[in-house]
Each structure stands twice: as C-alpha cells, then as structure tokens.
Amino acid sequence: MRTVVIYEGPEIDPVDTGEVRIIASPHDLLVQRAIEEYAGGADRIELCGAVGPLPQAAILDAIPTAAVGAVLYGFESLDNIAAYKTAYAAGEKLQDAFLYLDRDAPATGRRQARGDTTFVAVPDSAAAGQVAEELAAGGVTLFELYAGLGPHDAAAVWRGAARVRSDVAVGLATYPSPLA
Structure with a gap:
C-alpha cells in the first residue's frame, strides 16, 4: 500500500x-x-x-x-497544539517529527530531516515510544503519526515524549467513517 x-x-x-x-x-x-x-x-x-x-x-x-x-489531535494535546500554533505564528523556531510505519526500519528509527522537521520510519509501537522520548529530549514538541501507525502507537509516542517534557502534542491521521 x-x-x-x-x-x-x-x-x-x-x-x-x-x-x-x-x-x-x-x-x-x-x-x-x-x-x-x-x-x-x-x-x-x-x-x-x-x-x-x-x-x-x-x-x-x-x-x-x-x-x-x-x-487530528486528542483532548490531551489541545493546549499544547494551541501553544505550538501561537509560537509558529509568532515566528519562533520549532521542531516537529512525522513518524510513519515501516516494519523493516531499525528499532532506533530511520530518520531524514527537512528543515526543522524530522521524518522517522519506525517498525512498531515500542520503537515509536523510544524515538519520541529521544526526539522530545532534543526539543521536538509536535509529533504526527502516519502510514499505518494507529492509536496504540500514538499512546506510545505520547508516553515516551511525556517522560521528558510536558508540552508535547501528538496527532494521528484519521479517516472519514465509511458510514458517512
């Protein structure tokens, strides 16, 4: 896919x-x-x-x-995503990370940077949480999950990043209901 x-x-x-x-x-x-x-x-x-x-x-x-x-972002991220948006609008230098599923990626993640955004392939939830903790320690406050990562992965990212800082926001790609 x-x-x-x-x-x-x-x-x-x-x-x-x-x-x-x-x-x-x-x-x-x-x-x-x-x-x-x-x-x-x-x-x-x-x-x-x-x-x-x-x-x-x-x-x-x-x-x-x-x-x-x-x-989209859950309730637990709303204050922090609002603060991120305000800082972004004020021109502050911010760091963010996009994580996506790649079962062949190493447990430490496969990283590529473009400007202030780090794109990281992770093989599973455990790796996602570990990578998020490391990135949060380095200043990343915004995490977005894509390409097959789901709610359990988002929870792992939240827990990992929250071990080192309290101002993180975690968003997850969501789709319209097929019943819509």
Missing part, C-alpha cells in the same frame, strides 16, 4: 521510501497535489495537522474514491 503524506509548506525534496512518500505543498496547490499523487498510484493520502479537514473535504470532493486522512 502506497501512502502519500502532504504537509503545507514550500516545496522541497520529498521523502520517498517506495511505500511512503512525504511531500510539501503550498496551500493553494494542496488539492492539485493530492489529485496528482492519487493519479500516480497513491492508495492513501494523509494530510498534516496544519492542513486539516477543510482541504480534506475539498480533496474528497475532487477525488471521491480516494482514501484521504487528516491528522
């Missing part, structure tokens, strides 16, 4: 592992990029938390047969 993660930002070199492709897109091109990636063979499209459900709905309108998820 090929998952394409799209986050809002200036276009830079994508992270591409074959099964997972992570790209940046300017806001005004989000729908177009999603259409292109779907036409290019993406099975799932996942949108970062800064993109949200409004563009998600526009993408679903443009390609109704696509599986399009968006990162």
Whole structure:
C-alpha cells in the first residue's frame, strides 16, 4: 500500500521510501497535489495537522474514491497544539517529527530531516515510544503519526515524549467513517 503524506509548506525534496512518500505543498496547490499523487498510484493520502479537514473535504470532493486522512489531535494535546500554533505564528523556531510505519526500519528509527522537521520510519509501537522520548529530549514538541501507525502507537509516542517534557502534542491521521 502506497501512502502519500502532504504537509503545507514550500516545496522541497520529498521523502520517498517506495511505500511512503512525504511531500510539501503550498496551500493553494494542496488539492492539485493530492489529485496528482492519487493519479500516480497513491492508495492513501494523509494530510498534516496544519492542513486539516477543510482541504480534506475539498480533496474528497475532487477525488471521491480516494482514501484521504487528516491528522487530528486528542483532548490531551489541545493546549499544547494551541501553544505550538501561537509560537509558529509568532515566528519562533520549532521542531516537529512525522513518524510513519515501516516494519523493516531499525528499532532506533530511520530518520531524514527537512528543515526543522524530522521524518522517522519506525517498525512498531515500542520503537515509536523510544524515538519520541529521544526526539522530545532534543526539543521536538509536535509529533504526527502516519502510514499505518494507529492509536496504540500514538499512546506510545505520547508516553515516551511525556517522560521528558510536558508540552508535547501528538496527532494521528484519521479517516472519514465509511458510514458517512
């Protein structure tokens, strides 16, 4: 299954592992990029938390047969995601991490950096929690989970990061209900 993660930002070199492709897109091109990636063979499209459900709905309108998820945050993260958003809007330098599932990744994770974002392939929940603890100790406060990582992985990331700091936010790619 090929998952394409799209986050809002200036276009830079994508992270591409074959099964997972992570790209940046300017806001005004989000729908177009999603259409292109779907036409290019993406099975799932996942949108970062800064993109949200409004563009998600526009993408679903443009390609109704696509599986399009968006990162949402739980109640335990709301204060911290609000603080992150305020700091981001004020121009503060922030660090974040996108974690995604790759069963072949080492337990320490396979990392690639693009600007202030670290993209990390993890093989399982235990590794996700360990990587989150290490990244949080290094200053990462925002974690987003993609490409097959689920609620148990998000809980592991939350617990790992919270061992070293209290200002973390953890978001998880979620999909519309098939009953909708």
